[in-house]
Amino acid sequence: MRSCPACGTANGESDDFCGNCGAYLGWSSEPVRRGRTPEPEPEVEPAPEVEPAPEPEVGPEPAPEPARTAEPGPAPEPRAKPAAGTDTRVPEASPAPPPARPSAPPAPPVPSVPPVRPAPAPVRPGVPASATASAPGNASDADEPVGAVRPARPVARRPVVRPVAADEAPDGPPCPACGTPNLAGRKFCRRCAAPLQVREQPAALPWWRTVWPFRRRVRGGSGRALRRTLLVLAVAALVLAGFLFFPLGRYAFEDVRDKLGGTAEISPTGVSASAAAPGHPGSAAIDGLTNKYWGAPALGASLTCSFGTPFRLVGVVVHTGVSKEPQEFRRGARPTRADLLVTTKDGKVHKKAVTFNDKPGKQTVRMGISDVRSVELVLREATGQGAGRPIAVGEVEFFRRT
Structure with missing residues (x-):
């Protein structure tokens, strides 16, 4: 089985995508091979330590014999420790016959060598100690010299093949x-991760209903009447x-057009x-001539100009x-x-007071x-x-919007 790295759901070995969340399983660990289960590595037993041979012990000196003298001889060589169950007693040496020599002063006493305990038998690599102890009479193994012993190597156990149930x-x-x-039970496809539960x-x-705000979907009794x-x-x-x-609003719109448009x-x-x-x-x-003028005899006189077609009056120049x-x-x-009195086609009169500067030249009045x-x-x-x-009023000019 393959576990999903995102949600941990178990999936089949041949699945490419998780059935619960649709995550890609290729980034997870390698799938386990069918029919073989990995076994843990065996523990390696350490190599047995070889105890060094004990040094010979020196005991008390025995009392010398007065009648005979013994010549010193070579010290006996230490022997290997016999296997368990063997007789460890050292046989007594037979006394040598006295030489035919004249009597001499007694020689100094010679220290006797105590029996030496044999060293333990070496353990061969790969052979249990019980096998060596069970064969006490094998003299060739005891006399065989012991060489250097290599440390044990870890050997992995061979995997055990166990039967695995095939995927359904x-x-x-x-x-x-x-x-x-x-x-x-899957929610996503195991091959392409497409959703399997398609909503209607x-x-x-x-x-x-496609025009806002009617395109909103609401439930029954959710305040539709109040919104309407x-x-x-x-x-x-x-x-x-x-x-x-x-x-x-119309005045503001027309005023903008008057300022942006031509005249x-x-x-x-x-x-x-x-x-x-x-x-x-x-x-x-x-x-159109400024050297000719209209002469009003007194204040209160008026000059009226009429137009055949209604127009948008944007300015008057006097x-x-x-x-x-x-x-x-x-x-x-x-x-x-x-005063300027402007009459429109609907009969409405618009009045505007105008003040002129006392200097020659044109004076503009915006309308x-x-x-x-x-x-x-x-x-x-x-x-x-x-x-x-x-x-005197020299000239009056009128301007319309184009």
Whole structure:
């Protein structure tokens, strides 16, 4: 079996993906081979230690015999320790016959050598000690010289073959992506990791439910009526606000267009004056010449200009005085304040007070009125008046939005 590295779920040896979480099993450890189970390595027994041969012990000196003297001989060589069960007693040496020598002074006593214990028999590698102890009469093994012994090597035991139950053949539904059969409890395919439990697709919404905010799916009794009521109230509030603020919004929109768009001069189709000085009629104010002017005999006189087609009035330019030359400008009377009365096609009149600077040249008045049909200029204040000095208005120009 192969364990998933992500969730730890057991999977088959031939599975490539986890059946619980769909993780790829190729990054996990190698699968265990079928029919063979790894065995733990055996413990290595340490090599037996060889005890060194004990040194011979020196006992007390025996008393010498007075009648005979013994010649010193070579010390006996130590013998190997016999195996267990053998007789460890040392046979007594027979006394040598006394030599035919003349009597001599007694020799110094010679120390006798005590019996030496034999060294333990060496243990051969690979042969248990019981085998050596069980053969006490084998003299060839005891006399064989012992060489150097190598340390034991760890030898791994051969694996034991155990029968393993074969995996059950998956008989579940096939994968919708690759068609591989899977077990019934799996959530993902063992070959391609595709989800096996496919959710049912919801029914298509009608077209009106695809528009926000109707495209939201809600459960029954989850506040749908309240949301619809709030939506209706919001729409009604927007309609009311648009109705109340429509003039202000329209004015702001048109004002932006006036500032961003171009302008062009428009000539009136008719002009009339309420009063005029001799030789200075009202038509002189719209002839395009600044050396001719309309002369008003007194304050309160008005000049009315009419237009055949309604238009968007964006500005009015007024030239005051009898001339543009500074010396001639000071000789005549000139207006300093006036009222502009603009009438639209629906009969509504827009009034705007205008103040003029007492200097020659044009003076611009910005306007922003749609559907203009006529403009009336009424003089309210003037300077430089005197006998035989009418109030001079040199030229009046009108501009529309293009």
